Amino acid sequence: MKTASELLRTEGLTKRFRGLVANDSIDFTLKAGELRCVIGPNGAGKTTLISMISGHQQPSNGAIWFQGQNITKLSIIERARRGISRKFQTPTLFDNLSAYENVELAVLRTGCPPRKRRSRILEVLDLVRLVDLADTTASTLSHGQRQWLEVGLLLANDAILLLLDEPTAGMTVEETASTGRLIRRLGQELGLSAIIIEHDINFIRNLQAPVTVLHLGRVLVEGSFHDIEHDEQVRSVYLGDQ
Amino acid sequence: MSTALSVVVDATLITLILALAAFGLAIIYGLVGVINMGHGAMLTLGAYLTWAATTAGLPFVISIFLAAAGVAVIGLLLEHIVIRSFYDRPFDTLLLTWGFFLVSTEVIKIVFGTDLRNVANPVPGAFDLGGIQIPAYRTMIAGCSLLLIAGSALVFFYTALGIKIRALIQNREMASLLGLDVSRMYKLVFVTGSFMAGLAGALISPMLSVDPYIGNIFLVRSFFVVIIGGIGHLLGGTLIGSFLIGGSETLFALFSGQVFAQTAVFAVAIVVLRFRPHGVLRSG
Amino acid sequence: MKQRTLKHRSLLGTTPGDLLFSEPGAALIVFAILALLPVFFSGYMIYILPQYMLFGVLAMSLGLLWGFAGLVSFGQAGFFALGAYTMGLSMKSGGGIIDPAYLGLLLSLVVGGILAAAVGYFLFSAGVRGTYFVLVTLALSIMLEQIAVSQSQITGGWNGMFIDRMSLNLGPFGKISLFDDAPMYYVILPAVAIIYVILYTITVTRFGKILNGIRENEDRLISLGFNASLYKTGVFAISGAVACFAGALYGTHANFVAPSLAGVLFSTEVVVWVAIGGRGSLLGVLLGGILVASFSNYLSAITPEYWQLVLGLLFVAVLLYFRGGVAGAVAQLVNARRAK
Numbered sequence: 084m085k086t087a088s089e090l091l092r093t094e095g096l097t098k099r100f101r102g103l104v105a106n107d108s109i110d111f112t113l114k115a116g117e118l119r120c121v122i123g124p125n126g127a128g129k130t131t132l133i134s135m136i137s138g139h140q141q142p143s144n145g146a147i148w149f150q151g152q153n154i155t156k157l158s159i160i161e162r163a164r165r166g167i168s169r170k171f172q173t174p175t176l177f178d179n180l181s182a183y184e185n186v187e188l189a190v191l192r193t194g195c196p197p198r199k200r201r202s203r204i205l206e207v208l209d210l211v212r213l214v215d216l217a218d219t220t221a222s223t224l225s226h227g228q229r230q231w232l233e234v235g236l237l238l239a240n241d242a243i244l245l246l247l248d249e250p251t252a253g254m255t256v257e258e259t260a261s262t263g264r265l266i267r268r269l270g271q272e273l274g275l276s277a278i279i280i281e282h283d284i285n286f287i288r289n290l291q292a293p294v295t296v297l298h299l300g301r302v303l304v305e306g307s308f309h310d311i312e313h314d315e316q317v318r319s320v321y322l323g324d325q
Numbered sequence: 326m327s328t329a330l331s332v333v334v335d336a337t338l339i340t341l342i343l344a345l346a347a348f349g350l351a352i353i354y355g356l357v358g359v360i361n362m363g364h365g366a367m368l369t370l371g372a373y374l375t376w377a378a379t380t381a382g383l384p385f386v387i388s389i390f391l392a393a394a395g396v397a398v399i400g401l402l403l404e405h406i407v408i409r410s411f412y413d414r415p416f417d418t419l420l421l422t423w424g425f426f427l428v429s430t431e432v433i434k435i436v437f438g439t440d441l442r443n444v445a446n447p448v449p450g451a452f453d454l455g456g457i458q459i460p461a462y463r464t465m466i467a468g469c470s471l472l473l474i475a476g477s478a479l480v481f482f483y484t485a486l487g488i489k490i491r492a493l494i495q496n497r498e499m500a501s502l503l504g505l506d507v508s509r510m511y512k513l514v515f516v517t518g519s520f521m522a523g524l525a526g527a528l529i530s531p532m533l534s535v536d537p538y539i540g541n542i543f544l545v546r547s548f549f550v551v552i553i554g555g556i557g558h559l560l561g562g563t564l565i566g567s568f569l570i571g572g573s574e575t576l577f578a579l580f581s582g583q584v585f586a587q588t589a590v591f592a593v594a595i596v597v598l599r600f601r602p603h604g605v606l607r608s609g
Numbered sequence: 610m611k612q613r614t615l616k617h618r619s620l621l622g623t624t625p626g627d628l629l630f631s632e633p634g635a636a637l638i639v640f641a642i643l644a645l646l647p648v649f650f651s652g653y654m655i656y657i658l659p660q661y662m663l664f665g666v667l668a669m670s671l672g673l674l675w676g677f678a679g680l681v682s683f684g685q686a687g688f689f690a691l692g693a694y695t696m697g698l699s700m701k702s703g704g705g706i707i708d709p710a711y712l713g714l715l716l717s718l719v720v721g722g723i724l725a726a727a728v729g730y731f732l733f734s735a736g737v738r739g740t741y742f743v744l745v746t747l748a749l750s751i752m753l754e755q756i757a758v759s760q761s762q763i764t765g766g767w768n769g770m771f772i773d774r775m776s777l778n779l780g781p782f783g784k785i786s787l788f789d790d791a792p793m794y795y796v797i798l799p800a801v802a803i804i805y806v807i808l809y810t811i812t813v814t815r816f817g818k819i820l821n822g823i824r825e826n827e828d829r830l831i832s833l834g835f836n837a838s839l840y841k842t843g844v845f846a847i848s849g850a851v852a853c854f855a856g857a858l859y860g861t862h863a864n865f866v867a868p869s870l871a872g873v874l875f876s877t878e879v880v881v882w883v884a885i886g887g888r889g890s891l892l893g894v895l896l897g898g899i900l901v902a903s904f905s906n907y908l909s910a911i912t913p914e915y916w917q918l919v920l921g922l923l924f925v926a927v928l929l930y931f932r933g934g935v936a937g938a939v940a941q942l943v944n945a946r947r948a949k
Binding site for chain 3: 159168171177
């Protein structure tokens with residue numbers, strides 16, 4: 084079944100909260116180096132899916148495979164060490180530390196030798212366009228900059244699979260555009276994979292990545308943005324939602 | 326046979342007295358999430374105010390209510406000046422209420438001195454039950470404790486106010502959307518908790534010699550009662566927590582000294598806390 | 610290059626002025642002054658000051674925990690008293706093959722470290738929260754006090770235990786008596802300085818930086834793949850070992866230990882010292898312990914209640930208005946001056 088380039092696979096992933104089924108038997112695969120957008124109306128189960136992949140929530144049923152290994156029972160810590168790293172919906176940072184110190188903490192967990200840490204930190208800060216703000220306290224950064232800094236933490240943490248929960252929320256149009264460029268660069272140049280939860284349709288269109296549509300905890304349809312845009316089911320879900 | 330009976334009686338009395346002492350803490354922690362490290366000081370204040378009022382010649386029953394009201398007023402001031410801006414920061418309220426303990430203990434020492442004070446027992450004597458002597462006043466306090474908890478249960482479950490408070494614990498945002506004045510409800514809860522702490526201190530005062538640290542005897546035990554019973558399980562949790570803490574202390578004391586029994590109970594409580602951080606009533 | 614404007618330059622770029630205004634520079638001055646004091650003073654001050662320095666170490670044990678890892682322990686006095694009892698018992702035992710004083714010091718480190726590690730791991734591995742940790746440490750303090758009271762055949766119960774002054778055993782070079790206050794002073798002062806240097810070093814290493822991460826956002830740190838509970842256990846173990854070690858020295862210096870040394874009131878006094886001294890700075894905390902304890906001793910002869918009241922109000926004021934304490938305020942002043 085498994086192909087060489089497969090990075091992540093979920094089988095029948097299900098999450099029940101008391102009576103409510105947040106994720107209903109989701110089969111989801113991601114290739115190495117692939118970017119994937121996950122969209123869907125509120126309550127479709129997007130964040131739940133990401134939380135189960137990152138280990139922040141345990142599935143009620145089903146299994147998660149990463150790089151050919153079953154990681155369903157692994158803790159958040161063990162998954163992060165294998166390269167699954169998560170950005171939360173609201174930026175989650177070390178608020179009273181500088182941008183530099185934030186990234187430094189992420190680097191400290193990796194095997195980066197001490198004398199190379201500094202250049203690694205600056206490299207990451209450069210990537211997320213925060214070098215000039217390296218000494219700025221995280222809490223005083225703008226919302227968009229905080230989002231980037233958190234992405235920077237994942238990069239500095241040597242993530243292979245980035246789970247990005249609404250990376251452009253609260254960003255200006257320009258910030259959103261450059262976030263799109265950043266994420267594409269991560270895929271093309273660094274060969275990283277990402278699952279991106281988004282609401283911004285322009286952002287998704289520009290990213291040119293395959294899209295998975297969730298609805299009521301199930302995968303409604305998967306395909307290119309063009310296909311999704313013209314899919315009758317998707318249209319009815321979104322229109323019906325309004 | 327009479328040993329078994331006396332153990333049962335002892336355990337019952339201790340359970341109910343401990344529940345009384347812990348009830349104010351359970352209200353404040355369970356409903357508004359403040360770990361009130363000043364709880365011990367509130368008990369102490371209740372005891373001293375009772376001493377002051379009875380010494381001034383007032384009848385005991387009036388004195389205890391005056392004392393409780395006095396502590397409620399102090400709780401109101403504490404809430405209004407300090408606590409209300411910190412409800413979403415439990416760690417800060419813990420330290421700030423400890424600051425309240427430090428300050429109020431020193432004020433008590435300045436106002437009342439450090440000598441032991443005694444409040445005359447309003448119901449002296451004991452009655453005989455199957456060959457064992459049961460102190461009348463303790464029995465009365467245990468009854469008061471039951472009445473208070475039952476009364477609070479009525480308010481909590483059967484009045485409009487109780488429904489509002491329960492809505493508030495369930496979902497703070499929803500409650501404010503429904504037009505409940507959240508900050509006033511919080512204030513009301515904090516003051517009620519302070520009142521209960523003051524009343525408990527007042528009722529306990531005739532049983533012990535009153536000194537500036539009398540409330541601290543109950544502070545940690547009250548916390549364990551609340552945590553083990555389960556936060557938010559205001560009524561059943563307090564009783565069960567008190568039973569586990571007070572009852573096991575009685576049991577341990579059968580085989581060892583009183584002092585060692587307390588140590589053992591704390592150790593057991595810490596183990597329970599580790600494995601059941603949400604209390605024994607919550608499953609999973 | 611842009612990078613040159615960053616504060617995070619390598620040590621090579623540090624000027625002598627930077628050192629003078631940094632915490633280690635200030636610490637150097639403080640320890641130099643402390644080292645010179647016995648030259649100019651004698652008597653009670655030289656007798657009592659080492660005890661306050663050990664209180665300062667006790668404060669640092671909490672400062673490391675609170676200021677860096679964001680954990681507050683209300684049980685530090687418990688460890689301190691445990692150290693004093695350990696010292697007393699090993700002095701009584703005569704020590705066997707190793708000198709009883711050294712045995713006491715060594716055991717205090719081990720006992721304090723192991724007890725803290727065991728309690729810490731037991732709680733942190735289950736995800737027990739910071740607020741509950743405070744309550745457990747408070748209970749720990751009470752339990753240790755109660756054990757000291759109830760095990761009177763070993764500890765002397767309420768009456769306490771007398772502990773001999775240690776002497777410095779130099780093996781083939783003989784023994785130096787520390788019965789006089791000045792030699793004792795010059796044994797305790799370097800011990801305090803060494804502990805300061807060790808703790809300060811810890812705060813700037815990888816371990817210390819990770820502690821900062823725990824204080825700032827533990828969930829974030831876990832999501833980055835750090836085993837936060839292990840680091841918390843580690844810092845609590847260090848803190849317990851340091852407090853216990855300081856207690857061992859204190860016991861042999863004061864010649865006496867009683868159960869109240871473990872009590873809640875003393876434990877929380879430590880919290881007050883640390884808050885006022887400034888929990889972000891180990892030097893601030895050390896001085897907080899030394900100075901507040903000195904003032905307390907001096908003023909409680911004159912006006913005990915009002916002094917304690919002032920301390921309580923200061924504690925609340927620090928929590929409400931200047932969380933960095935005195936050290937934080939001084940650092941702000943110095944930085945503002947230098948920025949001009």
